[in-house]
Amino acid sequence: ERKDVVVKIGGMTCAMCVKTVENAIKKLSGVLDVSVNLATESARVSYNPALVTIDDIKRAVESVGYEFLSVE
Ligand code: 9UX
Helix, strand or coil, rough: EEEEEEEEEEECCCHHHHHHHHHHCCCCCCEEEEEEECCCCCEEEECCCCCCCCHHHHHHHHHHHEEEEEEE
16 A cells, blocks of 8 residues: 655755755655655655554655644
């Protein structure tokens, strides 16, 4: 199973921020694909909902110091 969400993220201001957030989300097993966009301050995440929850993604973002604002 595969689910796609777009998550609004606060606090990213440079390309390194983007990489940090991308890597944090990628580390979760069950995440299939991540693409973080600085201009729109968001991350598109494809994941297996049997293995990963939105709350896991939230914790991953917050653990590296950024804000999880909303899920679209
Ligand atoms: Mo994006 Mo942070 O720089 O020191 S990684 S602002």
